[in-house]
Every structure is written in C-alpha cells, then in structure tokens.
Amino acid sequence: MTQRHPTASDSPYANYSPVDPAVRANPYPYYAWLRQHAPVKYVAAMNAYAVSRHEDVRTVLLDHVRFSSDPLIQIAFSEYNPAPAARYLISSDPPEHSRMRALVNKAFSKRGLTEMRPEIERTVGRLLDAIGEAREFEFIEAFASPLPVSVVADILGIETERHADFRRWSNNVTAGGDDSRMSEAQRARMHQDTRDFRAYMLDKIDTVRRQPQDNLISDLVRAEEGGERLTADEVLAMCVLLLIAGNETTTSLLANALICLREFPEQEALIRADRALIPAFVDESLRYLSPIQLLFRRATRDTEVAGVQIPKDAIVMPMYASANHDETVFAEPARLNVQRTDLRKHVAFGWGVHMCLGKALSRLEGAIALNALFDRYPRLDITVPAYDWCDAFYLRSPKRLPVRRG
Numbered sequence: 001m002t003q004r005h006p007t008a009s010d011s012p013y014a015n016y017s018p019v020d021p022a023v024r025a026n027p028y029p030y031y032a033w034l035r036q037h038a039p040v041k042y043v044a045a046m047n048a049y050a051v052s053r054h055e056d057v058r059t060v061l062l063d064h065v066r067f068s069s070d071p072l073i074q075i076a077f078s079e080y081n082p083a084p085a086a087r088y089l090i091s092s093d094p095p096e097h098s099r100m101r102a103l104v105n106k107a108f109s110k111r112g113l114t115e116m117r118p119e120i121e122r123t124v125g126r127l128l129d130a131i132g133e134a135r136e137f138e139f140i141e142a143f144a145s146p147l148p149v150s151v152v153a154d155i156l157g158i159e160t161e162r163h164a165d166f167r168r169w170s171n172n173v174t175a176g177g178d179d180s181r182m183s184e185a186q187r188a189r190m191h192q193d194t195r196d197f198r199a200y201m202l203d204k205i206d207t208v209r210r211q212p213q214d215n216l217i218s219d220l221v222r223a224e225e226g227g228e229r230l231t232a233d234e235v236l237a238m239c240v241l242l243l244i245a246g247n248e249t250t251t252s253l254l255a256n257a258l259i260c261l262r263e264f265p266e267q268e269a270l271i272r273a274d275r276a277l278i279p280a281f282v283d284e285s286l287r288y289l290s291p292i293q294l295l296f297r298r299a300t301r302d303t304e305v306a307g308v309q310i311p312k313d314a315i316v317m318p319m320y321a322s323a324n325h326d327e328t329v330f331a332e333p334a335r336l337n338v339q340r341t342d343l344r345k346h347v348a349f350g351w352g353v354h355m356c357l358g359k360a361l362s363r364l365e366g367a368i369a370l371n372a373l374f375d376r377y378p379r380l381d382i383t384v385p386a387y388d389w390c391d392a393f394y395l396r397s398p399k400r401l402p403v404r405r406g
C-alpha cells in the first residue's frame with residue numbers, strides 16, 4: 001500500500017478563519033502559512049477571500065474601482081449609531097469619497113499637530129496624575145482607553161463637563177454589534193444614550209452653524225469643497241467615525257506597545273537610552289502587532305488576484321497584519337527592531353485613498369504617551385502571563401492589561 005505524503009492542505013493552518021479561537025490566540029503562524037501556500041484563499045466561515053501577501057494587499061487597497069469599500073458599512077454601523085441615515089467616509093468609494101475626504105481633510109489638517117501637542121500632553125499628565133502612586137493599575141481602563149477619547153473630545157470641542165458623558169457615548173458606539181450579553185435594561189439605557197448623543201451633537205452643530213467656534217465641528221460645518229457642504233447628519237456621522245476609527249485603534253496601539261516592550265526587553269533598553277527612537281518604535285509596534293488585522297472590500301466585477309479567480313460581489317479581506325509580516329518585504333518580520341530600514345512599508349494605517357486620516361495624530365499621541373510613561377516609571381511590568389484578546393476579530397488588542405510599576 002502506498003503511503004500518502006502530507007500535503008500543505010493537511011496543515012491545521014489550512015483551516016484559517018479569523019473567528020476561530022485558535023487563530024484569535026495567535027494568528028501569525030496562520031498568516032505565514034497562507035502567504036506561503038495560499039496567498040489568496042477562500043475562507044468558508046467568512047464567505048470571503050483572504051489576501052495575505054504585502055504586494056496583493058496593496059493591490060486590493062489601491063484599486064477602489066475593482067474593490068469597493070461598501071461592505072465596511074456593516075462595521076461602521078451598529079445598533080447604537082446616532083447617525084444611521086448618513087453616509088460614511090470609510091465605506092464610500094470615489095468620487096463620493098473624494099468629496100467627503102477633501103472636506104474632512106481641510107478641517108482636520110487645519111488643526112495643526114503643533115497646536116494639539118500641549119493639549120495631548122496635558123491630558124496624558126492628568127491621567128497619570130490620577131493613577132498617582134498606585135503600585136498596580138489596569139493600564140487600559142486608567143490610561144489607554146480614556147486618552148484617545150479625551151483627545152477626540154477636545155478636538156471636536158466637547159465641553160470638559162460633558163467629557164464623562166462623551167466617553168460613555170463613545171464606548172457605546174464602539175462597543176458595536178455584540179449586545180447579546182446585555183440585559184434589557186442595559187440595552188434600553190444604551191438606546192437612550194444614543195438618542196442623547198444625537199440630540200447633543202445636533203444641537204452643537206446648530207449652535208456652531210449660527211456662531212462658529214474654534215473646533216473641528218465648526219470647521220466641518222463650514223468646510224466647503226466645490227460649492228458643496230456636509231449636511232448636519234453627515235457632520236454627525238463624521239464625528240462618530242472619528243470615534244469608531246480613532247479610539248479602539250489608539251487604545252490598541254498603546255497596549256500593544258507595552259506587549260512589544262515585554263517581549264523584546266533589549267529593545268526597551270535601547271529606546272529608554274535614546275528617546276529619539278520613540279517615533280520609530282510607535283511604527284514598528286504597529287507593524288509587529290497591528291491593531292487592525294484585516295478589513296473588507298467587495299469585488300465590483302469578476303476579477304483575479306495572484307492568479308486566483310474572485311467572482312463579482314465576493315467579499316475580499318485584505319490582511320494588513322499579515323502583509324506587515326511578509327518576509328519578502330520585512331527582514332526578520334517576527335522580530336521587533338526599531339532600527340529596521342524597511343519600516344515605512346508597513347500598512348497598519350492602510351494604503352490608497354482610505355489611508356488613515358488620523359495617522360499623524362495617533363503617532364503623536366503614541367509618542368507623547370510613551371515618553372511620559374518612560375519619564376514616570378523606570379519599569380512598568382505587565383502582571384498577567386497571557387492576554388484576553390478583544391472579541392472583534394478584525395482587531396488585535398487585549399481587553400485588560402494589569403501592570404505593576406517598578
């Protein structure tokens with residue numbers, strides 16, 4: 001009897017699905033297998049084509065004619081979305097996307113980063129002061145989660161006394177779809193919050209329309225491109241998108257940065273000895289442990305990527321985190337190295353027309369936060385042996401990160 005030799009498809013990695021608990025525990029060996037054996041693979045559990053190589057991910061992201069962003073509407077929309085009728089920048093395609101992006105870019109880039117720096121430094125200082133002398137604290141709850149919400153609230157011009165409400169509203173929106181474990185009373189409270197959020201924001205939009213202020217909502221209301229303006233609902237949707245896109249990702253950046261330092265203590269020593277390496281570390285940690293692991297596109301026609309046929313209307317998953325470990329682009333991808341020369345090729349912020357609007361802001365937040373953490377704590381040790389990763393399969397971020405100061 002002839003013995004069958006194991007083939008690549010016998011590998012446990014061949015059954016990749018982003019929702020599989022084994023993949024959630026560590027997706028990187030799966031990505032490596034996919035890149036080598038099935039760079040474009042139909043994943044039945046998702047009814048989608050996983051695209052894992054750097055070159056192919058870039059091809060998908062750069063070609064908005066063949067690959068539409070419209071499936072992202074399901075991610076952007078949750079039941080607790082205060083602007084359900086409005087179109088979202090992230091799920092629209094050119095030319096509509098270009099019009100919205102130009103309007104938002106104008107408003108967003110007007111708030112120069114130099115102007116934002118002192119505000120962010122103050123917020124970081126305030127959060128660390130509140131932690132005070134506690135020897136142990138939960139890093140996400142005390143620092144990594146409130147920081148980006150406060151920064152966005154300040155940029156939008158939310159009054160300080162409404163920041164606590166704003167954080168709750170924001171958490172509701174970003175909590176997204178999964179409310180299955182909530183009681184009826186909790187759901188009712190969330191719906192009430194959504195109505196309050198909408199009412200507060202529409203009132204604010206109306207006020208600044210009559211009496212412009214120096215904040216992003218005012219700029220969005222006034223922004224005009226080719227005679228076009230955003231409607232009140234579009235302004236509200238834009239604010240909601242800034243929350244969805246900017247909060248969990250930046251929380252994840254900060255938490256994942258601590259995980260990187262734990263895994264590579266010699267890199268931490270290097271960075272602490274030369275703080276000028278911090279910006280490179282922010283990007284290298286985004287490459288090494290990307291907050292957004294994958295997202296979605298829809299094939300607008302029968303097409304092909306890397307020789308694999310993809311039918312019209314099929315869902316395609318560009319896998320940013322896999323592209324960021326592609327050994328044909330990054331030398332020793334599984335090693336964190338703040339001195340690597342190929343760093344700027346990472347796609348943690350995406351690529352093409354949808355490339356992250358807040359990338360400069362999150363790089364700045366990351367650098368300010370890490371500098372302040374290094375200043376305050378000669379050591380900051382994670383006290384759990386393993387991480388409970390967040391439920392959203394397209395994100396990679398620990399739910400909790402208990403730490404002890406040294």
Ligand code: HEM
Pocket residue numbers: 061069072089090091101152241242243245246247249250253286291292295320347348349350351353354355356357358359361362
């Ligand atoms: C480390 C933190 C962040 C990461 C890793 C990240 C990642 C990304 C990625 C991968 C995309 C592209 C989505 C696609 O290809 O469809 C994106 C888009 C976007 N991001 Fe970020 N982001 C971060 C922080 C922020 C912040 C702080 C903001 C704003 C406050 C923001 C606002 C946006 C917006 C509005 C878009 C949509 C742009 C468009 O569709 O034209 N992001 N982000």
